[in-house]
Amino acid sequence: MEKKKKSLGSIFLDGIINQNPAFRLLLGNCPSLAITTLAKNGVGMGLAATFVLVGSNLFISLLRKIIPEKVRIPCFIVVIASFTTIVEMIMAAFLPELDKELGIYIPLIVVNCIIFARAEMFAQKNPPVESFMDGIGMGTGFMIAITIIGSVRELLGSGTWMGIPVTVNLFEPATFFILPPGGFLVMGLLIALFNKVFKVKDPRTIEDKEVGCCAVGCQGCANAANGGETV
Amino acid sequence: MDKGEYVLDNLINVSSSPHIRSGVTTRRLMLDVIIALIPASAAGIYFFGLRAALLIAVTVASCVLFEYLTRKALKRSNTIGDLSAVVTGLLLALNLPPELPLWMAIIGSFFAIVIVKQLFGGIGQNFLNPALAARAFLVISYGTRMTTWTQPSTYAAADAVSFATPLGALKEGGQLPDLIDMFIGNIGGSTGETSALALIIGGIYLLARGVITWHIPVVYIGTAGLFAWILGRDGLLTGNPLFHVLAGGLMIGAIFMATDYTTSPMTVKGMVIYAAGCGILTILFRMYTNMPEGVSYAILLMNVAVPIIDRFTKPGRFGGAANV
Numbered sequence: 387m388e389k390k391k392k393s394l395g396s397i398f399l400d401g402i403i404n405q406n407p408a409f410r411l412l413l414g415n416c417p418s419l420a421i422t423t424l425a426k427n428g429v430g431m432g433l434a435a436t437f438v439l440v441g442s443n444l445f446i447s448l449l450r451k452i453i454p455e456k457v458r459i460p461c462f463i464v465v466i467a468s469f470t471t472i473v474e475m476i477m478a479a480f481l482p483e484l485d486k487e488l489g490i491y492i493p494l495i496v497v498n499c500i501i502f503a504r505a506e507m508f509a510q511k512n513p514p515v516e517s518f519m520d521g522i523g524m525g526t527g528f529m530i531a532i533t534i535i536g537s538v539r540e541l542l543g544s545g546t547w548m549g550i551p552v553t554v555n556l557f558e559p560a561t562f563f564i565l566p567p568g569g570f571l572v573m574g575l576l577i578a579l580f581n582k583v584f585k586v587k588d589p590r591t592i593e594d595k596e597v598g599c600c601a602v603g604c605q606g607c608a609n610a611a612n613g614g615e616t617v
Numbered sequence: 618m619d620k621g622e623y624v625l626d627n628l629i630n631v632s633s634s635p636h637i638r639s640g641v642t643t644r645r646l647m648l649d650v651i652i653a654l655i656p657a658s659a660a661g662i663y664f665f666g667l668r669a670a671l672l673i674a675v676t677v678a679s680c681v682l683f684e685y686l687t688r689k690a691l692k693r694s695n696t697i698g699d700l701s702a703v704v705t706g707l708l709l710a711l712n713l714p715p716e717l718p719l720w721m722a723i724i725g726s727f728f729a730i731v732i733v734k735q736l737f738g739g740i741g742q743n744f745l746n747p748a749l750a751a752r753a754f755l756v757i758s759y760g761t762r763m764t765t766w767t768q769p770s771t772y773a774a775a776d777a778v779s780f781a782t783p784l785g786a787l788k789e790g791g792q793l794p795d796l797i798d799m800f801i802g803n804i805g806g807s808t809g810e811t812s813a814l815a816l817i818i819g820g821i822y823l824l825a826r827g828v829i830t831w832h833i834p835v836v837y838i839g840t841a842g843l844f845a846w847i848l849g850r851d852g853l854l855t856g857n858p859l860f861h862v863l864a865g866g867l868m869i870g871a872i873f874m875a876t877d878y879t880t881s882p883m884t885v886k887g888m889v890i891y892a893a894g895c896g897i898l899t900i901l902f903r904m905y906t907n908m909p910e911g912v913s914y915a916i917l918l919m920n921v922a923v924p925i926i927d928r929f930t931k932p933g934r935f936g937g938a939a940n941v
Contacts, residue, residue: 557720558721558759558762560724560754560758560759561757561758561759561760562754562757562758563758565757567757571732575736578736
């Protein structure tokens with residue numbers, strides 16, 4: 387895939403808009419649905435994932451010439467798991483409350499599709515600086531996306547935003563939105579809105595094979611079969 | 618196929634089926650459903666007072682308004698003329714407790730029309746029954762309000778705050794009502810679900826007009842009755858099928874909700890499988906979950922299964938292999 391070399395700025399912006407992991411690539415759906423009952427969980431999860439993503443992208447890129455092709459996945463896992471462990475320990479030490487809220491989803495960053503996808507599709511083919519930037523862009527895009535999902539769900543489902551009461555005293559909030567079906571509904575509606583606002587073309591007509599393909603994880607594979615579109 | 622649609626008027630082209638047209642329009646079908654729902658609505662107003670009438674008026678008006686506004690916002694043709702929004706609003710009101718705060722009912726209308734119906738493409742495209750999906754949404758969101766029942770105004774005591782439905786009484790162990798009262802509708806429950814008599818009158822009208830066939834209601838009610846008898850509380854084959862058939866939303870569900878064209882199978886074989894599934898699930902939900910009633914979830918679950926049912930009950934082509 388010989389393409390014109392992309393500038394660092396456009397790599398960063400790709401992660402936020404064109405290839406937004408949650409809204410466009412539909413990767414990492416598990417955390418985007420499970421922990422987004424509160425906006426602050428979205429920020430916390432986004433920061434944790436960004437840290438792991440940047441670290442793993444950078445190191446995998448640095449090691450890309452010495453990682454043997456056939457055992458690359460185990461190598462990626464070792465790198466990613468190291469960073470996830472660091473995040474897990476830092477969170478448990480300094481943000482015990484958030485750590486409790488996010489629970490199992492912090493260790494599960496190890497198998498987060500976004501991080502694998504970026505290692506597989508970007509970091510192992512690109513130099514460290516670009517990979518670093520890609521990690522920041524993707525991580526920021528993911529954080530923005532899940533914070534928006536969390537904000538909508540918290541506002542409608544609890545009547546608060548970031549823990550501050552907004553509409554809770556005006557009317558009874560709809561519990562539906564902080565339960566799983568609300569997560570799917572809000573995410574679907576936001577994807578539709580995102581596509582509308584950024585005038586995204588029908589994914590079936592886009593030839594770019596880079597979109598919606600993931601080394602591990604069921605969501606990635608299921609989506610890849612549909613050209614990066616949800617079923 | 619994807620070369621564009623052929624229009625029947627253009628006789629030079631060969632058009633896709635159907636070639637035979639009847640004069641039945643969506644508007645006429647929906648009008649028939651509305652007429653069939655009049656007895657149940659009247660029974661609801663009779664038993665629960667003018668508040669029920671207000672609830673019906675609010676949901677119908679808000680459904681039509683949301684339908685109009687969404688179609689406008691999405692730059693699509695205006696479809697309020699086909700009366701399907703009126704039917705959705707009416708069914709929604711009949712599935713809500715009579716004393717539900719009106720703003721909650723309006724949120725229900727929004728969910729039914731905007732989210733479930735229009736965002737999936739409007740009439741004929743929704744994968745769930747809009748009124749039932751809205752009911753489920755409201756039950757999940759406002760559980761207490763949605764299960765606060767009022768007693769029928771025919772009772773002597775005035776303005777009792779809460780009142781158990783027959784199924785609630787069964788679950789919690791209370792005084793079970795008389796079967797005659799349950800048949801007429803003199804029991805607690807959603808606005809339009811209590812009177813089996815009124816619902817059956819509506820059902821007979823729909824059958825006579827050819828709007829629905831007998832398969833779904835009869836198989837649904839029959840299966841539910843059978844399983845209610847088999848899985849009785851005091852051991853196998855001890856249940857009271859008549860109680861379960863008359864209680865809760867089974868009648869309105871079987872006659873008006875499960876028979877929705879868009880969300881029920883197309884073939885007779887499919888309809889039987891679908892209705893039997895609804896019946897079994899209803900009784901399983903009533904017997905073995907902590908919810909007293911299971912009709913709405915049973916129908917919604919089977920709604921989701923309809924594409925699969927349709928796929929496996931597709932009739933063989935004429936002239937094709939005998940066994941497909």
